[in-house]
Amino acid sequence: MLWSTTFVGSWLRRRYEASWRLIGQIPDSAILWRAIRPDQIYRDGTIKPSFFRDRRGNYSCDLALFSTREKSRRGYAQPPAWNPDEAGLIEFKAGDVRQANTDVVHAPIRNERTINYSHAQFSRELSGEEERAMAAGAVVVIPPRKP
């Protein structure tokens, strides 16, 4: 029910967020968003593989049903460490992450600069091949703007 787009689903999500409750299992169909800068995209509008690289593990993204396009595009950090007016938005699914042999888990952030209940992260870093596959499969829903 939590992932349903009905009234009950949205009501449940509000309850979860209000109590800062950790979400146990993210379904394959769950949509994930991540902001993108102009430097992370090729001239033809496709995504550079380095966009999906994070050796530290914990690659960040947002659970779309718990965020808004505008919040995820501009980022949750206040003040932002970049120019959010340039940012675009990338979309992929939890199932895509699992096809890349990793997992995505809910990891809400609450600190002095960032409050982001929708935050999720990959369980491990991707290999080069997995980065390229994710970059090829992800969708640019809002293109970044050149400064």
Added chain:
Amino acid sequence: MQATNRTPDLSISRSRLLSLVAQGIGELERYSRFVAGWDGYSGEPISPVAIATAENLIETLAEMKGSEQLIDIIPGPAPDGSLDVELRTEKRRLIVTIYPGNAPNDVEIRTFRTDSVTSEEKNDLGADALVDDVRWLLA
């Protein structure tokens, strides 16, 4: 008028190459200004040693035999502070990934090379292996 032993075609190729080099280095210079959180999350600033290595690679490449074949030099930043330098000719593509190394002023290199027939990825390359990959690209 000064005499030159270059044909006009070669001069055009050379000036196009120098323009690609300038664009690539310009993009790397932008990366050097990224601060923590540059990606809207917890992105690390791009490693200065990775940027210096990438600049050096691009400048060296421009002097190599066959470098006029390059049609694109595309840097790409990663949230972990590493970066890519992607090099393209009409037939071949080489992505050089530069991570900051464990020791200060050291880097770790990974490459991915592909053409219409083969693809190959190599990890933790030495300088000789990187030069081999660049020669493959420009062959």
